[in-house]
Amino acid sequence: MLKEVLLGLLTGAVALTVGILLGHFAIDKGSSVPDWVRDASRDVDESIIEKFLAELDTNQLKENLRELTKVPHMATTPGDEATVDFMLKRWQDPNTGLDSAWRENYKVYLSFPNKTSPNKVSVVDPTNTVRFVAREREKAYKPEQEDPEVVQPFAAYSPAGNVKGKLVYANQGKMSDYELLNRTLDLRGTIAITRYGGEGRSKKAINAAKFGIVGVLVYTEPYDMNDGLVSESETYPHSWYLPPSGVERGSYSIDFGDLLTPYLAAKDDTYRIPKEDITGIPPIPAQPIGFEDAERLICELDGDNAPDNWQGSFNCSYKLGGPGFKTTSTFNNSNVHLDIYNTERLEYSANVMGIIRGSVEPDRYVIYGNHRDSWVHGAIDPSSGTAVMLEITRVLGKMVKEGKWRPRRSIIFGSWGAEEFGLIGSAEYTEEYFSKLSERAVAYINVDISVFANATLRASASPAAQSVIFTASKQVNAPGTTTTVYENWKQYSNRTSPNYGIIPNVGFLTGAGSDYAGFMHYLGITSMDISYYYDRSKTRARIYPAYHTSYDTFDYASTYIDPGFTSHQAVARTAGNVLLRLADSLLLPFNCSDYAESLEQYLSQAVTAFEEKLAAKGISMESLRKAVQLFRDTATKLDRLIRDSDLAKETPLKARQINDQLMLLDRAFLDPLAFPEQYGFRHVIWASRSSSVPTFPGLADAVEKAESTGLKEDWDQAHKHISIVTQAIAGAAHTLDDVI
Numbered sequence: 001m002l003k004e005v006l007l008g009l010l011t012g013a014v015a016l017t018v019g020i021l022l023g024h025f026a027i028d029k030g031s032s033v034p035d036w037v038r039d040a041s042r043d044v045d046e047s048i049i050e051k052f053l054a055e056l057d058t059n060q061l062k063e064n065l066r067e068l069t070k071v072p073h074m075a076t077t078p079g080d081e082a083t084v085d086f087m088l089k090r091w092q093d094p095n096t097g098l099d100s101a102w103r104e105n106y107k108v109y110l111s112f113p114n115k116t117s118p119n120k121v122s123v124v125d126p127t128n129t130v131r132f133v134a135r136e137r138e139k140a141y142k143p144e145q146e147d148p149e150v151v152q153p154f155a156a157y158s159p160a161g162n163v164k165g166k167l168v169y170a171n172q173g174k175m176s177d178y179e180l181l182n183r184t185l186d187l188r189g190t191i192a193i194t195r196y197g198g199e200g201r202s203k204k205a206i207n208a209a210k211f212g213i214v215g216v217l218v219y220t221e222p223y224d225m226n227d228g229l230v231s232e233s234e235t236y237p238h239s240w241y242l243p244p245s246g247v248e249r250g251s252y253s254i255d256f257g258d259l260l261t262p263y264l265a266a267k268d269d270t271y272r273i274p275k276e277d278i279t280g281i282p283p284i285p286a287q288p289i290g291f292e293d294a295e296r297l298i299c300e301l302d303g304d305n306a307p308d309n310w311q312g313s314f315n316c317s318y319k320l321g322g323p324g325f326k327t328t329s330t331f332n333n334s335n336v337h338l339d340i341y342n343t344e345r346l347e348y349s350a351n352v353m354g355i356i357r358g359s360v361e362p363d364r365y366v367i368y369g370n371h372r373d374s375w376v377h378g379a380i381d382p383s384s385g386t387a388v389m390l391e392i393t394r395v396l397g398k399m400v401k402e403g404k405w406r407p408r409r410s411i412i413f414g415s416w417g418a419e420e421f422g423l424i425g426s427a428e429y430t431e432e433y434f435s436k437l438s439e440r441a442v443a444y445i446n447v448d449i450s451v452f453a454n455a456t457l458r459a460s461a462s463p464a465a466q467s468v469i470f471t472a473s474k475q476v477n478a479p480g481t482t483t484t485v486y487e488n489w490k491q492y493s494n495r496t497s498p499n500y501g502i503i504p505n506v507g508f509l510t511g512a513g514s515d516y517a518g519f520m521h522y523l524g525i526t527s528m529d530i531s532y533y534y535d536r537s538k539t540r541a542r543i544y545p546a547y548h549t550s551y552d553t554f555d556y557a558s559t560y561i562d563p564g565f566t567s568h569q570a571v572a573r574t575a576g577n578v579l580l581r582l583a584d585s586l587l588l589p590f591n592c593s594d595y596a597e598s599l600e601q602y603l604s605q606a607v608t609a610f611e612e613k614l615a616a617k618g619i620s621m622e623s624l625r626k627a628v629q630l631f632r633d634t635a636t637k638l639d640r641l642i643r644d645s646d647l648a649k650e651t652p653l654k655a656r657q658i659n660d661q662l663m664l665l666d667r668a669f670l671d672p673l674a675f676p677e678q679y680g681f682r683h684v685i686w687a688s689r690s691s692s693v694p695t696f697p698g699l700a701d702a703v704e705k706a707e708s709t710g711l712k713e714d715w716d717q718a719h720k721h722i723s724i725v726t727q728a729i730a731g732a733a734h735t736l737d738d739v740i
Contacts, residue, residue, distance in 0.1 A: 039359060039360045039408075040360060040652040041586065041647075041648040041649070041652070042360065042408065042584075042586065043584070043585060043586040043587075043648060044580065044581055044584040044585045044586070045405075045584065048399075048405055048580065048584070049475070049577060049580050049581075051399075052395055052396070052399070052576060052577075052580060053475070053476065053573050053576070053577065055395040055398075056391055056392070056395060056569055056572045056573055056576065057391065057569075058564060058565040058566060058568070058569050059565075060391050060394065061387050061388065061391050061565045061568040061569060061572065062558070062565045062568075064386070064387035064390045064391060065379060065383055065384065065387040065554060065557060065558075065565075065568075066554050067086065068083065068086070068378075068379075068383040068386055068387060069377045069378065069379045069383050069553060069554040069557075071147065071149060071377070072147055072149040072150055072151065072374070072376045072377055072378075073372070073373060073374055073377075073378065074149075074151055074373060074374065074375055074376070074420070075108075075110060075347075075349050075373035075417055075418035075419075075420060075421055075423075076108075076110060076347035076348060076349050076417075076418070077149065078149075079149060080349075080372070080373050080417070083372055083373075084103060084350050084352055084372070084415075084417075087101075087352040087372065087386075087390075087415045088101055088102075088103065088352060090390055090393070090394070091352070091354040091393060091397075091413070093397070094401070095397075095398065095401055096393075096394045096397040096398045096401065097354075097393075097397050097401070098354040098355060098356050098393060098397055098400075098413065099354075099355055099356050099357050099400070100354065100355055101352065101353065101354035101355075102352075102353055102354075103350040103351070103352050103353070104350060104351045104352075104353060105348055105349070105350050106258070106265065106266045106267065106348070106349050106350070106351070106417070106418075106423075107266055107267065107268050107270075107346050107347070107348055107349075108258045108266045108346065108347060108348075108349045108418050108421070108423055109258055109259050109260040109261075109266070109272075109344060109345075109346055110156070110344065110345065110346075110347050110349075110418065110421050111154075111156040111157045111158070111342055111343070111344045111421070112151075112154075112156075112342065112343055112344075112345070113151065113152045113154040113341065113342055113343075114341035114342065114343055117341040118136045118152050118341070119136070119152065119153075119154055119287055119338075119339065119340050119341060119342070120133065120134075120136065120337070120338075120339040121133070121134035121217065121287055121289055121293070121336070121337070121338055121339075122134070122336070122337045122339075123297070123331050123334045123335070123336055123337070124164070124334060124335055124337050125331075125332075125333065125334040126333055126334070131330055131331055131334055132296060132297075132331065134289045134290075134293040135245050135289070135290055135292075135293060136152055137150070137152055137153075138150075138153070138243070138245045138246055138247060138290065138549060138550045138551070139243060139244075139245040141236065141237045141243065141551075142237065142553065142555055144377055144550065144553045144554075144555070145550045145551070150376050150550050151249070151375065151376065153247035153248075153249055153287075153288050153289070153290075154249060154287065154288070154342060155201065155205075155218070155249075155250070155252045155282070155286040155287055155288055155342075156249070156250065156251045156252055156253070156342075156420075156421055157202070157251060157252045157253045157259075157281040157282065157342075157344070157421075158205070158252055158281075158282045158285055158286040158287065158340055158342055159281075159282065159283070159284070159285060159340070159342070160285070160340050160341050160342050160343070161215075161284070161285040161338070161340050162285075162337070162338070162339050162340070163191070163214040163215040163284070163285055163337070163338050164191070164214075164215075164335040164336065164337045164338070165189045165190045165191045165213075165214050165215065165323075165335055165336065166189075166190050166191070166321065166322065166323035166324035166335060166336070167190065167191050167192075167193060167297060167301060167321050167323065167324060167325065167336045168181055168185060168187065168190050168191070168192050168193070168213075168301075168303075168320060168321035168323045169192075169193055169194075169298055169301055169306055169310070169318060169319065169320055169321055170192040170193065170194045170204075170208065170213075171194065171195065171198070171306070171307075171310040172194060172195055172196075172197055172198030172199050172204070173192065173194035173198070173199050173203065173204030173205075173207055173208060173216065173218075174198055174199045174203075174207065175207050175210075177194075177207075177310075178192075178207055178208060178210070178211050178213075180307070181211075181320060182211055184304065184320075185303070185320065185321070185323055186323070187211040187212055187213050187323070188211070188212030188213075189212060189213075189214055190212075190213050190214070190321075190323045191213070191214065191215045191216070191217065191335075191336040191338065192204075192208050192213050192215075192216050192217070193216075193217040193218075193219065193294060193297055193298060194208075194216060194217065194218050194219075195218070195219055195220070195221040195224065195294075195312070196218060196219070196220050196221070196224070196225075196248060196542075197221070197224050197542055200254060201218065201250050201251070201252045201286075202251075202252040202253055202254050202280060202281055202282055203254065204216055204218060204286070205252065205282035205283070205284055205286045206254075206280075206282060206283065208284065209282075209283045209284045213284065214284055214285075215284055215285045215286065215287075215336075215338040216282070216284065216285075216286040216287075217286075217287055217288075217289055217294070217297075217336075217338070218248075218286065218287070218288045218289070219247075219288065219289050219290065219291050219293070219294035220242060220246065220247075220248050220290075220291055221291065221294075221312045221313070222242075222291055222312065222313040222314075223311075223312040223313040223540070224312075224540060224541075224542055225241070225242055225540075225541050225542060225543075225545050226241040226242055226313070226541070226545060227241070227539055227540055227541065228313040229241050229313075230244060230291070230295070230313055230314070230315075231244075232244060235545075236545075236546060236551050236556060236560075237555075237559075239560065240544070240545055240546070240556070240560035240561070241545045242291075242545040242546060242549065242551070243290075243551065244290055244291055244292035245290040245292055245293075246290055246291075246545075246546070246549040246550075246551055247288045247289060247290050247549060248288055248547060248548040248549060249288065249375040249376075249548045249549070250288070250375075250420075250548055251420060251421050251422040252281060252282050252286055253280055253281050253421075253422045254279075254280030254281075254679075255279070255280045255422070255679040255680065256422050256423070256424045256512045256517050256518065256679070256680055257422070257423060257424070257518070257679070257680060258423055259278045259280075259281070259422075260272040260273055260275070260278070260346075261273075262679060263680075266423075275344070280679070285338045285340040286340075287338055287340060291314075294314075295314045295315075295316075297336070298314060298316070298318055298319075299314055299315070299316035300325045300326060300329040300330075300331045301318075301319040301320070301321045301322070301324075301325060301326065302319060302321060302322035302324055302325055302326040302327070302329075303319045303320040303321045303322045303323070304319060304320050305317055305318070305319055305320075306318040306319060306320050349373075349417040349418040349423070350417050351414060351415065351416050351417055352372065352414070352415040352417075353412065353413070353414055353415075354393065354412070354413040354414075355410060355411065355412050355413070356396060356397070356400055356406070356407060356410065356411045357406075357410050358406070358407050358408055358409040358410040358411075358583070359406045359407065359408060360408045360409070361408055361409045361410075361656075362409070362410050363410075363440055364409040364410065364440055364441075364442050364659075364663075365409065365410050365411070365412050365440055365441045365442060366407075366409055366410070366411050366412070366441075366442045366443055366445070366579060366582045366583045367411075367412045367413075367414065367441055367443070367444045367445070367519070367525070368389065368392070368411065368412070368413050368414070368444075368445045368447070368575075368579055369389070369412075369413060369414030369415065369416060369444070369445075369446060369515055370382055370385035370386055370389055370414075370415070370416070370446060370447050370448045370450075370515055371385075371415070371416040371417070371418075371419030371420070371424070371448060371515050372386055372415040372416060372417060372419075373417055373418055373419060373420050373421075374420065374552075375420055375548045375549075375552075376548075376549065376550045376552060376553075377550070377552060377553045377554070378552055379552050379553050379554050379556060379557040379561075380449055380451065380452065380544055380546070380547070380552050380556075380557055380561060381448070381449045381547060381548065381552065382419070382448050382449060384449055384450040384451045384557065384561075384562075384568060385447045385448045385449055385450040385531075386415065387450070387568060388447055388450040388568055388571055388572045388575065389413060389415070389447060391568075391572050392572055392575070392576045392579070393413055395576075396411070396576075407580075407583035407584055408583060408584045408585075408586075409442060409582075409583045409584075410583075411579065411583050416515055419448075419514075419515055420548075424512065424514065424515050424516075424517045424518060441519075441523070441525045441663075442526070442582055442583075442588060442659075442663050443465065443525065443526045443527065443528070443582050443663075444516055444519040444520070444525045444526070444527040444528075445527075445528055445530070445575055445578060445579055445582075446514055446515050446516040446519075446527060446528065446529040446530070447529075447530050447531065447571060447575050448514045448515055448529065448531070449531055449544075450530075450531055450532065450567075450568055450571040450572075450575075451531065451532045451557075451561055451562045451567045451568050451571060452531055452532065452533045452534055452543065452544050452561070453532065453533060453534030453535075453544060453561055453562075453567075454479060454532060454534075454561065454562050454566070454567040455492060455532070455533060455534050455535040456478075456488055456489050456491070456492035456493065456532065456533055456534075456535070457473060457478075457485050457488070457489040457504070457530070457531075457532055457533070457570070457571075457574060458489075458493070458507075458530075458531050458532065458533035459504075459506050459507070459528060459529065459530050459531075460506065460507035460508060460509050460528065460529045461506050461507075461508075461509065461527065461528035461529065462509065462520070462526045462527055462528065462595070462666055462686075463506075463508075463591075463594045463595040463597065463598040464526050464590040464591060464592065464594065464595050464662070464665055464666065465526055465527075465528045465578075465590060466506045466591065466594045467589060467590070467591040467594060468578055468581050468582065468589040468590070469506065469528060469530070469574070469578055470486060470503070470504070471577075471581065471589065472573075472574050472575075472577035472578045472581065473485040473486040473489060473504070473574050474486040475573075475577055476570055476573040476574050476577065477570075478570065479564070479566035479567050479569070479570050480566060485570055485573075485574055486504065489504040490502065490503065490504045492533075492535060492536075493505045493536075497597065498597065498600075499593065499594075499597060508598070508686055508694075509527055509528075509529065509686050510686050510687070510688060510689065510697070511688040512680070512681075512688060513529075514529055516528075516529055517680065518680065520666070520683060520686060521680055521681050521682060521683050521686065521687060521688075522680050522681075522682055523667075524666045524667035524668075524669060524670040524682065524683055525666065525667075526590065526663070526665065526666045527666075528578070530571060530574060530575045530578070531571060532562075532567040532568075532570060532571050544561065586647055586648060586655055587642060587647055587655055587658060587659060587662075588659050588662045588663060590662040590663075590665070591639070592634075592635035592638055592639060592662070592665065592736055593632075593635045593636060593639050595631075595635065595665065596628075596631050596632040596635040596636075599628050599631055599632075599685070599729060600628055600632065602685070602694070602695045602696055603624065603625065603628045603695075605693055605694055605695040606621070606624070606693075606695040606696055606699060606700070607621060607625075609693045609695065609700075609703075610693075610695075610699070610700075610703045610718075613703060613707065614703065614718065614719075614722075617706075617715045617718075617719075619715070619718065619719045619722065621722060623722070623723075623726045624722055624725065624726045624729075626726075627725075627726045627727075627729040627730040627733070628729060630729075630730055630733045631729050631730075631732060631733040631736075633733075634733045634734070634736040634737045635733075635736055637736070637737070638658070638661065638736045638737075641658070642658065661735055661736055664735055665732060665735060665736070666683065668728070668731050668732035668734075668735045669683050669684050669685050669686075669728050669729075669732055670682040670683055670684075670728075671684050671724055671728055674687070674698055674721075674724050674728075675687055675698065684696070684697075684698060684724055684725050684728045685697075685725070685728070689701050690704075691703075691704050696721070696725045698721035698724055698725060699718065699721040699722055699725055702714070702717045702718040702720070702721045703718045705717070706718050
């Protein structure tokens with residue numbers, strides 16, 4: 001009680017002192033009001049936003065992308081280093097640069113193919129005659145594919161090894177796929193061929209090894225990516241579809257961050273774990289191949305017909321394998337050989353950082369970033385995002401240099417290195433200045449792949465950020481129309497909200513799909529990911545078809561993805577508008593009631609899917625219901641306070657107090673002990689989940705595991721996760737309530 005009284009007296013004294021000071025300076029004494037009083041009450045200037053939107057130029061965006069894609073720039077290569085220099089040159093420009101820019105170096109553990117001993121996939125008969133050899137490199141259609149720095153397709157972090165075995169077809173490499181095969185086939189000593197999708201790259205091999213499989217091939221199925229098209233005349237360079245020799249490279253690692261320095265920044269003198277202790281990478285050799293080679297292998301397989309939903313677009317009936325090939329095939333009785341020569345080593349990689357310092361709250365940061373490195377030229381992934389970021393910084397930098405504007409809060413821009421290898425976590429969030437972000441960051445805006453295609457905006461975000469994204473999208477016209485980005489987005493992807501009716505669908509940031517991972521899941525910084533996307537009703541493509549291949553070039557982007565760069569401009573205008581509102585608004589434009597709606601949606605899904613099963617084990621969900629209701633009540637109360645307050649006329653401490661409540665909301669959902677088996681995941685609402693039920697991840701996964709095992713200890717874990725999420729939600733609700 002004494003503590004509460006003293007705290008109340010102290011709060012009152014501070015408020016009284018600030019009020020006296022404001023009143024003192026507000027008295028007309030023949031002098032102007034001090035700048036700090038005016039600045040403290042300054043809100044976002046709509047005229048500044050209008051000028052900013054008008055300045056974002058399609059030609060500049062085009063030239064940015066052209067420059068960024070001149071050469072391949074895989075992490076730590078000379079091309080990547082040239083891109084670092086380019087970023088620094090732009091951000092240190094005396095006329096359009098930022099207040100300051102610098103590079104932060106890391107020493108990271110990466111995986112590369114061996115240039116002198118290329119990885120090889122072959123079919124060899126019992127007499128050691130080579131019957132077939134898969135392509136080592138993709139076919140060149142343009143000069144870009146002939147660049148000697150184009151890296152051979154490989155599975156990063158696959159171990160080196162020489163393995164052979166009879167071939168089986170394992171669909172997407174999920175555990176359920178291998179279990180189906182294992183019912184009728186002895187998988188020990190076999191090689192599995194799998195298609196991308198349905199399961200993470202690394203898990204395809206990790207799952208396979210549990211069944212005694214010794215090697216894994218991965219290919220892009222034309223049914224999944226090309227809408228069934230397989231011939232050269234129908235694919236790039238004649239359309240946006242993947243050519244037959246195209247191969248998706250990628251990191252075959254589950255965890256994000258440097259693999260040798262978990263939860264530590266990968267600096268020169270950082271402690272590194274033994275390589276043998278690394279988890280989440282393939283225990284057996286893996287190699288991606290093009291679908292023309294996959295067709296040769298799959299169409300020669302013996303055995304039973306694969307299930308209907310395992311079939312694809314090749315001109316044959318997909319079979320499971322005998323294991324091995326048909327007796328009528330020239331591959332009869334032959335083994336598939338994988339000769340993998342990947343090497344791992346420590347290399348230096350840099351994050352490029354820049355800042356525009358805030359005029360009123362320089363200790364509050366809005367972060368905007370995307371990764372810089374690519375597998376090859378990377379026109380779409382990630383250079384479309386980098387091109388947008390560079391254009392935003394050019395316009396804002398010019399406004400700052402000319403003295404026409406300075407943000408209320410500081411803006412940090414980041415060009416992250418080695419993301420394609422999975423470094424979307426530790427290098428960003430554990431360095432000393434990033435530790436400050438856990439206390440001072442307002443939000444993280446991620447624009448990685450800015451333009452997948454030119455149909456509609458797509459956004460995933462913390463629910464708190466939904467409203468500011470909507471506000472921004474209503475001020476920007478969709479390319480080539482007089483319709484706003486908001487209305488166009490609603491036409492392509494929408495949902496029915498209990499509060500607003502039909503609105504655009506904003507996805508949730510579940511899992512670690514991009515650069516936001518460390519910020520959202522580990523630090524609990526309110527994050528969002530913004531891009532332009534394609535019309536899902538017109539294609540089955542799971543992503544743009546040239547993804548992670550040597551065909552993702554400036555020519556591909558400017559011919560098939562965004563010829564006029566108007567979609568790049570729409571993303572720059574939308575994301576830049578969000579950035580300005582977060583940096584300049586007196587009160588942060590976050591909406592707690594939108595968060596409450598998302599929690600209610602998750603609760604409804606959990607009740608429908610799990611309540612009866614839990615009740616049968618004597619486990620109640622009532623506490624979770626009460627916590628969600630408490631969050632709704634406090635969110636409504638805070639919204640009412642914001643609506644009824646004229647903060648421009650009140651003490652700056654009141655705005656600061658409310659802003660801290662809004663800023664720290666996502667942090668309130670962090671529990672460092674909630675997911676001990678998941679690296680880097682602490683956010684109990686948006687952590688990665690394996691369950692298909694779209695609800696609280698820990699609860700969903702625990703219930704499904706308990707159902708499958710029937711063990712009491714697993715049902716106890718389900719009960720535990722109800723308590724974890726209940727207390728996190730209740731704690732978050734208390735952050736929105738009045739001070740104690």
